[in-house]
Amino acid sequence: MEIPMFTVDAFTNLPFKGNPAAVCLIENELPEELYQKIAAEMNLSETAFVRKLKSTDYFCSGSRFGLRWFTPTNEIALCGHATMASAAVLFYRKENSNPEVVFETLSGQLRVRQHGESLVMDFPLNKPEVQDLNKFNKLLKAAVGDLPVQEVCYCKTTKKLLVRLADTCQRSALTSLSPVPETLLKTENSGRVKSVIITIKGAPNSQPGYDFFSRNFAPWNGIPEDPVTGSAHTVLAAYWSEKLGKKKMLAYQCSRRGGELELELRDDARVDISGRAVVIIQGTLKL
Template identity: 40%
Template sequence: MRIRIVDAFTDRPFAGNPAGVLLLDALPDGTWAYPEDAWLQHVAMEVNHAETAFAHRLPEGGEADWALRWFTPATEVNLCGHATLATAHVLHSTGAHPGRVRFATRSGVLVATPEPDGSITLDFPTAPLREVPVPDGVAEGLGARPLAAFDTGPNVGDLLVELADEKTVLSLAPDHRALGAHSARGVIATARADNPARGYDFVSRCFFPNVGIDEDPVTGSAHTALAPYWAERLGRTALTGLQASARSGRVRTELHGERTLLGGRAVTVIDGELRARPDQAVGSQSTFPASSA
């Protein structure tokens, strides 16, 4: 089957966040009985990007058009922005689904809409933020002392911390193993932009050791927490975030109460053929976490 590598939240190759995308053949009833979860996890491990997305078309007339799941090299996750953007880009650019597309996911129905400028807007659930005391060890793990800390809820599963300024975020050299003790997925570090005239309002970096990703290049799901956080502090619902990883990328955000719109572009970098068939036995020496889907 066809497999693609798509760089998301960027308009040029080798930037943003790369994701694997596979469009699977569905059974007549639209179930996930084929292929098995272990095979999906093996493919994600082979691709070895932050996430690999697997999608298949659903029967017409339902609340969603395609089913969508996301796997890191280590486990399945509940929500992923950049791989959703990458999947929508593949559907639109190949003509498989050229218009607005609704995805059935672990986090409910997510909608992707192509825009006239070539970007794609994702409609995601807003993360519920709850302020918590800064956990012991976070400052040492980051190498910087947070001003405040927030739990981002079960879908995102991160600890969001605000740091003193943009320079502090950019200069972090964290102890990833130490950060893994403080949330289900990892830590989002953020600060207000030093100079909004550069085209972004806040900066962030995301460290997710618990799902096998020391630093994620550009994280759409994290912006469902960053958007309400900075909207309240900056007094505007429409903002742009810069995720300042080595690859870097920008995410447009617009807060609409319980929903957050995330906007960006994507570029297909590799389009090839996956030759390991789903009916072939997977390696017996590896074990995989059981899926709760």
């Protein structure tokens, strides 16, 4: 069996920045255990599998495909950067002739369209609910140490815990965080939390005018830190839109690699997440 495989850096226009994802193009469903083995071998935060839905479809001309995402340890229900990476492969390497492609996923239909040099993903908006800080004392201590926390919210749909640091915290406080994955796992083992998003308010009046900053830690999915996370921004967009009174926002995820996301909330409880992507590796898996 030969499977076309690509590595794509998403949410960036520069190689070795943003968030890398592996993308595999498959003709039919694989044996279930093989998905996980390939993802573990790729050892990136996510590996995406783009599958033809009909034997008559072609990656260069089809408009609808199946899509699944796997971390090195498990399958997940929603992944932004690997969706963008999948669309980048179809548009940039397969020269797909459609203005938009639709992926059928565990999170429903996800549409991705080209807009200039960017790719725009149509994603569900996931609003988090405010929580009592005392319920997460140990996890907060493990994640942010003694930094002041202004608010904690939880999104049941995505199992993401959003931690907003006090507005007195500078961006440097966020970038200097280094939570220990094993400590996070030890302090939260109920299965309720699958990632911790830490965020601070930005400075939209400065250049380039980021509305907020964030980082995302997900050792529960085998990812100590996810460099740039589209799914986290379905939660962040809902939270910060309400706090800032804005429907259009510019966000930056402050991992070592870093990445920029443009967000626009729509009236149908969905959000457009825009960014750029660079295909840096193309090859073949021979199994």
